[in-house]
Structure formats: structure tokens, C-alpha cells
């Protein structure tokens with residue numbers, strides 16, 4: 322998730338078992354082949370030499386966003402050279418700036434263009450690198466939902482994530498999981514349901530209504546870092562784990578700060594922590610209380626003190 326989930330977040334969220342794979346923030350492709358440093362910035366896990374993965378071994382898929390088939394193909398080849406093990410194409414981003422330049426969800430207005438983009442990338446990397454795609458249900462309405470999904474499949478996508486809203490629905494609830502089912506029934510590739518999965522109950526409803534075996538977590542994974550492990554535990558045992566305690570949430574936030582503070586100014590780290598805490602507060606009363614109390618603070622150690630995180634998590638990372 323752009324501006325939200327970087328390599329440090331991926332590392333923290335995958336420490337406990339739960340995720341099968343993760344995706345980078347999108348690499349924006351316009352009309353040129355991007356230099357390796359851009360790919361490495363989005364996906365530092367590429368530097369490890371092996372297939373990119375978090376330290377706990379969860380694969381990291383590289384995501385490209387663009388509309389020009391030739392430029393996407395050139396960057397797909399570049400990603401392959403750099404060691405990417407799979408490529409995801411973003412046709413869901415609703416940002417005005419991105420859409421104005423014909424990227425993300427604006428491709429949902431024309432399934433032929435979506436098909437051209439996927440098949441160019443598929444042709445560029447052959448079968449060495451699985452190509453996957455992510456779509457919404459449409460741009461302004463859902464009329465082309467199935468046509469877009471089919472375009473991705475026919476273009477060579479091996480899996481399709483469907484965010485159950487149109488571009489114009491932004492992030493407003495509800496996500497239409499039953500519409501994902503209408504798409505899934507017509508495709509032969511696996512379809513993954515996405516949108517508004519915040520709890521174990523949401524997971525169950527999304528699976529039931531979409532008919533999908535797998536789901537993708539977005540904001541819910543940040544709002545509750547214990548969500549993916551809770552889902553996994555329930556799958557394995559049928560037991561519902563108790564709600565993630567505040568101490569565990571605070572530990573994740575302070576581990577995040579400890580990892581970021583050697584690279585970023587304290588004030589920036591505080592604003593990133595506020596962004597994360599802001600997502601947590603909608604789902605957790607203690608997070609809401611702490612957010613209210615800390616929202617005017619800009620000094621990192623004071624902020625971490627206010628989180629009440631365990632002491633060892635607050636120390637500065639070595640220079």
C-alpha cells in the first residue's frame with residue numbers, strides 16, 4: 322500500500338504466521354525503463370539475491386502501475402533482471418493524479434487496454450515470472466467488471482485480486498463481496514477477494530459471499546496486526562483468539578519506530594506512527610484514547626512514551 326506499507330512494515334506484519342505473500346507499494350511506470358534504484362527503493366528485499374521475501378520468508382511480490390504496454394514490458398524485464406519472482410499489475414488505484422495520467426483504475430474504462438498491458442508484460446517475462454493483476458469492480462460503475470477480469474485472464478494473469486468497489490466508491494463501505502463471486506464464477510484463474518476485511522467475522526463473510534478461497538487484507542492488517550495470525554489460527558484450529566491486546570499493538574508501533582529512526586527524522590517517524598495509530602483507533606478503544614492524547618506531539622521519544630510501549634522497544638537504533 323503506497324505510503325503505508327514499506328519493507329519495515331512487511332517485516333513486522335509477517336513476524337507471526339498468517340500471510341502467504343505480500344505486495345510492494347506500486348512502482349509507477351510512465352514511458353521509460355526505470356533504473357534499478359527505483360525498484361530497490363520499493364522492494365529492498367530484492368537486494369538479498371534470492372527471490373524477494375521478508376526475513377520470516379514470506380514472498381514479496383513487486384507491483385507495477387502503468388498503462389503503456391511497451392514501458393510496462395521494459396520494466397517487467399528490468400524487474401526480472403533484478404531478481405523479482407512475480408509481478409503484480411495495479412489496475413485499482415483511485416488517486417486522481419494517477420488516473421489523470423491514465424494509470425491504475427482508469428484502465429478499467431477500457432478492457433482492451435487492460436488486456437494489452439497484461440499481455441505485454443506476460444510476453445516480456447514469459448512463464449519465468451508469474452504475472453498477476455489487481456482490479457476494482459469498475460471505474461464509475463460495474464458494467465465492465467467481468468470484461469476487465471476476463472481481459473486480465475486472457476492477457477496471461479495467473480491470479481486476480483478483486484477489490485469489491487468501483488473507483489468512484491473510493492474506500493467507502495461496503496465492499497461488494499457478492500460481486501466478486503459473479504466474476505469468480507466466470508474465470509479459471511484463482512480470484513482473491515479484497516476490501517473491508519477488518520475482523521475474523523469479515524473474513525468469514527467475505528469468503529462466503531465471494532466464494533473465494535483466499536482474501537487480501539489491506540487496511541485491516543494495519544488496524545489490527547493480529548488479524549492475519551488470528552485468521553490463520555482459526556483456519557488451523559477453529560478457535561477464535563482473543564482481541565489483540567494494546568501492549569502488542571504498541572510493541573509493533575515502537576518496533577516500527579526503532580527500525581525507522583536511524584533513516585528518517587524523528588518528526589517524520591512521528592507522522593508515520595500517527596498515520597498507523599489513526600488506522601488502529603477505528604477498531605480499538607485504547608488506540609483511540611492514545612491517539613487523542615498524542616495527536617499534537619511531534620517529538621519521537623515523547624510520542625513513544627505516550628504509547629506506553631515496552632521500554633526495550635523504545636531505545637534508539639544504533640547509528
Ligand SMILES: Cc1cc2nc3c(=O)[nH]c(=O)nc-3n(C[C@H](O)[C@H](O)[C@H](O)COP(=O)(O)O)c2cc1C
Nearest residue numbers: 322323346347411455484516517518538539540541
Ligand atoms: C493509503 C493506501 C494506499 C494503497 N496503495 C496501494 C498500492 O500501492 N497497491 C495496491 O494494489 N493497492 C493499494 N491500496 C489498496 C489496498 O490494497 C486495498 O485494495 C484497499 O484498501 C481495499 O482493501 P481494505 O478495505 O482491506 O483496505 C492502497 C490503499 C490505501 C488506503
